[in-house]
Amino acid sequence: RVPIPTLTRLATYYKILGEAQVRGVHNLNSAQIEAECGISAAQFRKDLSHFGEMGKPGVGYEVAKLRARIATILHLDRTQRFALIGAGRLGQALAAYPGLNDYSFELTALFDTDKKKIGRRVNGIEIEDADGIPNRMRELNLKIAVLTVPGSEAQKASDAAIKGGARWILNFTPAHVRVPENCMVRDIVFTQEFAVLAHYIEE
Amino acid sequence: RVPIPTLTRLATYYKILGEAQVRGVHNLNSAQIEAECGISAAQFRKDLSHFGEMGKPGVGYEVAKLRARIATILHLDRTQRFALIGAGRLGQALAAYPGLNDYSFELTALFDTDKKKIGRRVNGIEIEDADGIPNRMRELNLKIAVLTVPGSEAQKASDAAIKGGARWILNFTPAHVRVPENCMVRDIVFTQEFAVLAHYIEE
Numbered sequence A, B: 001r002v003p004i005p006t007l008t009r010l011a012t013y014y015k016i017l018g019e020a021q022v023r024g025v026h027n028l029n030s031a032q033i034e035a036e037c038g039i040s041a042a043q044f045r046k047d048l049s050h051f052g053e054m055g056k057p058g059v060g061y062e063v064a065k066l067r068a069r070i071a072t073i074l075h076l077d078r079t080q081r082f083a084l085i086g087a088g089r090l091g092q093a094l095a096a097y098p099g100l101n102d103y104s105f106e107l108t109a110l111f112d113t114d115k116k117k118i119g120r121r122v123n124g125i126e127i128e129d130a131d132g133i134p135n136r137m138r139e140l141n142l143k144i145a146v147l148t149v150p151g152s153e154a155q156k157a158s159d160a161a162i163k164g165g166a167r168w169i170l171n172f173t174p175a176h177v178r179v180p181e182n183c184m185v186r187d188i189v190f191t192q193e194f195a196v197l198a199h200y201i202e203e
């Protein structure tokens, strides 16, 4: 298995290469990668050589080829279907976000406990009753659940998803969620970016 | 200046130390840090020794002391006031998110173009007309703007904020935003977490 920090860096390179493609750039060298994301040129070269990818001296790396290679390493070439639990503000913003397609994640089911929301559609997907999470996730064979419920409901929502066969939990709530040994939970905190910014402001 | 990858790691350590405090843990060693976030024990020790922080052999690092020290390095000990532009689903979810206080970021002004939203309150803050961004940000002396508008509006919102004296832009939109030399923009993408997850699922 590739260690998590390496995967996070690869995901960053994938994003930068995608942006370069949009701008019509065909080659990038490690110094340009460093300028874009702050990961050192040496670290970038080391990460890629680990996967047998070498740049051409004086030219750098071919953007399209490298992006496709990273997509394969990250298994982004396969569609990952997932359930979103909590169709509130953040849940709906995530359901409608075009960036999910870049990472081949496909929203398949949406759940909520709020009777006023059940039956409505977001991005073409109907909001279902959270009571049905275990049965519906098993029926749809969904292995991934994204939690966008209030912190106080996070453990309950995670337990229901795991009962339905989920093995991977992406937790957006501030609560600490415990999962069985054979499952994995990733906390998503975008406030860390604020910390990076806070440092820069004072310098 | 501390390089961005180091800052991102420090922000991760800060989060983990905060979670340890909540659990009543007083000491943590580098191996436990690695187990929590995947950053290698060696990298953790290297980062901290760079700031003169050494663990005690056999005991590790004192959680409360280390967290306070990292808060100082990251300048989290000072309140950073900011404006949020785009009071839609993501903007409102962010405005209401308790995690912002952990990083001493204080929402000071909220802007939108939608006449139906202007005048309403989120988390006690009134949504103001986006036409007033340059004047109001200057009046409030706000240097940070967070963009949660549609991608097509991102550049316009950023330009208005910079006209009002902003120098730091946190961009949640999928659009690429250009800022003048003396400003900084950070793109926030939490879909990168999906990439890390995608890799694990297939292994």
Ligand SMILES: NC(=O)c1ccc[n+]([C@@H]2O[C@H](COP(=O)([O-])OP(=O)(O)OC[C@H]3O[C@@H](n4cnc5c(N)ncnc54)[C@H](O)[C@@H]3O)[C@@H](O)[C@H]2O)c1
Binding pocket: A085, A086, A087, A088, A089, A090, A091, A111, A112, A113, A114, A117, A130, A147, A148, A149, A150, A151, A153, A156, A157, A171, A172, A173, A174, A188, A189, A190, A191, B092, B093, B094, B096, B097, B098, B099
């Ligand atoms: N990771 C971050 O940096 C970040 C940023 C913003 C918000 N958040 C978090 O995201 C979560 C959602 O925030 P929001 O602003 O969208 O809140 P919200 O109140 O708008 O939405 C929560 C939704 O969850 C539903 N719900 C409650 N209990 C449920 C259950 N057991 N099963 C299914 N649905 C349930 C509610 O009916 C509601 O629709 C919160 O935990 C918030 O703290 C995280």
Ligand SMILES: NC(=O)c1ccc[n+]([C@@H]2O[C@H](COP(=O)([O-])OP(=O)(O)OC[C@H]3O[C@@H](n4cnc5c(N)ncnc54)[C@H](O)[C@@H]3O)[C@@H](O)[C@H]2O)c1
Binding pocket: A092, A093, A094, A096, A097, A098, A099, B085, B086, B087, B088, B089, B090, B091, B111, B112, B113, B114, B117, B130, B147, B148, B149, B150, B151, B153, B156, B157, B171, B172, B173, B174, B188, B189, B190, B191
């Ligand atoms: N970074 C990520 O991973 C991520 C995840 C989800 C959504 N997003 C992005 O966040 C943004 C907001 O998403 P959302 O679901 O909240 O959309 P939304 O449509 O619910 O909200 C957008 C808001 O911006 C307002 N607006 C439009 N033009 C404006 C302008 N010039 N000035 C001020 N306000 C303006 C609209 O009136 C609306 O209230 C989108 O760009 C979306 O792609 C990013």
